[in-house]
Amino acid sequence: MEANSISSRPSRAQNRTHDLRLYVAGSSPRSLRAVQNVKRICENELAGKYSLEVVDIYQDPRRATEDQVIAIPTLINIKQAPGVLRRLIGDLSDTSVLRKGLGLLEAGPA
Amino acid sequence: MKEKSRPRLSKALTGISGLDEITLGGLPRGRPTLICGGAGCGKTLFGLEFLVRGATKFGEPGVCISFEESGHDLAMNVASLGFDLEKLQRTKKLVIDHIYIDKSEIAETGEYDLEGLFIRLDAAINSIGAKRVLLDTPEALFAGLSDVGVLRSELRRLFGWLKEKGVTAVITGERGVGTLTRHGLEEYVSDCVILLDHRVQNDAVTRRLRILKYRGSTHGTNEYPFLIDEHGISVLPVTSLGLTHGASKERISTGIAGLDDMLSGQGYFRGSSILATGAAGTGKTTMGAHFVDAACQRGESAILFAFEESPQQLIRNMRSIGLDLGRWVKKGLLHIEAARPTAFGLEMHLVRMHHLLAEYKANVVVIDPISALLPGGSAHDVHALVLRIVDFLKQSGATGFFTSVAVEDDMQSTALSISSLVDTWILLRNIEVNGERNRVLYVLKSRGMAHSNQIREFLLTPHGVQLRDVYLGPGGVLTGSARVAREAEERRELLRQRQSEKDRQLSVKVALRSLDAKIAELQAEKEARENQLIAAIGENEQQKAALLAERDSLRRSRGMIDSSGRSPRPNGRESKP
16 A cells, blocks of 8 residues: 555654545546646645545555545545545545635635 | 356345245346335345345355445344344455445535445455345435436446346335435336335334336236344235145034035035135124134144134133133133234234244134224235235145125125135125024035035024024025924924825725725626536536437437447438537
8 A cells, every 4th residue: 555655745744734645546537637636736735744645446445445435536634624624525626625625725815 | 247148037036035936036136126115114124134145045145335324233233133244244244334425524526436436345245255235225325425417327337337247236225206216226227126115004004015127027016015023024925926735635624513514524625715704793703613613622723813802702702602612722722812903013913823823833723803904904905815814824734714704785896806715615694584683604615525505594502503404485595483484384294294195095095995895796706607607518518418318319219229329320411410
């Protein structure tokens, strides 16, 4: 599973505000889009404050069961912050929903 | 994992008691089956029993994808039915995956599919080599996810995928308004659809099952009652499709000598079904009691289901006609099971009968009256009920005696609905005439034996039921005091006949005697004539002799005769007299 996880930017746990896990299905276009979308926003706004693990359910179906994943792609907030939704499903193409889901609403462009 | 091409539809036994009979072998193998019904109708239990029986009886492991209850809750719920889901999971015969979606913690952004569900299902199936799958109920997805378009296409894909995978699947769905399932799952599952429901009828709940559709197979199309008890689900087929029960040649007494005579002198066939119909007070219960009494006298075990009287009341009443049922109860040969028909639903009554029959190993079962089970029930209901009871009694080899209350005007419709089900049908009637009401009975039919075509009056005497001959008068059958009067008249008639017989004999004798006298007289006359004849002949001879003597003396005197006395007779002429 480590092979599938991407820790984009090494950061120490105590500094992090977001621990994210993204479930994808292989390299489907939708999955690739989701990875791009979450990476872009994290790099732009959460640099150094997040970790992102990408799990391919084809490689590791058991984890989908453990995390109650059925929809693909699913982004899970492991570390719960106030006002942060636990799950986002879809290719994360709706940036405003994604930002809201990550608790980034007030930081976004007006 | 392509579905193999099969010339004939292969079926997977469910192991659910009764269901495999009406589906003629179970659910379509390798295809999905939809089970739909309202809340609490037993869908989940149906699915779980399908998995459990598959795992325990047929060596087919199963996967349960539960969208509503956790594995633990499911295990708790079915533990009372003797299903140990946890043990099955430990022994790799069952996998339960609880899929849980909390809409409040989910936001949707952009496109998605349900590949996660497929992967989880696939992983579960592969982990134990499952052959059976239960999805209970995928409609819960509609509550958790908002993109209906995606859900629909994904469900369609899911059912296709299940077929491709070759697993026998059961999918449950909650009944919607005007549709089989709320979200139209029936659109995707087209091979087999089974509908469950439970209805309150006269304050009692009856669960029913119906096969709406079974592509490529014949199946029972009726509504079948089913029940859920400590043995799981039991579907009660309206009729066993095989009709394979054996037929005994043994005959057993009806307990009433006159009635035995009417049934070619030997009574009913063992294992047959007897129906006694009649209006109130025609003596139906009494006939049942006689039958039970006769069985106990033979040392057989009997059960009497009484729906109108308590055991004590029944025993007291039967004592008044000389039947002591109490001693059989004490001996343990007779069990009287009394309950108000409204105490349970129809299905519970049937189950109780099943259980008691097994418990007491009864040879004879009396249900008094069977019609009480369906107050106001239609002829069709009675038909279905009798058929089911008849079937299970026959399968267990017990002889069934049922009474049924029938309004006399209604006899024809009863005839239509029941006649084909029972082997022997006895009709009891009241005949009202001359200010009296009298009981008569006749055997309407009795399969496989010669039986009387007579209408017989019967009396309830202190020594039980006794049958009387029935006299036909100008106004029809004579019963009661009209019969008694007729009997007296007949005795008088007999007496008269005897008297005139004597008279006739006497007169003939007199005539004979006078003839004898005449004969004697004639005889005497005859003798007299004979004597006269003899006398006449004698006289003639004498005259002849005298004539000869005269002639001789004449010749002698002429010297024509020698001393020898012979004439020389020169010619014959002279010698002629």
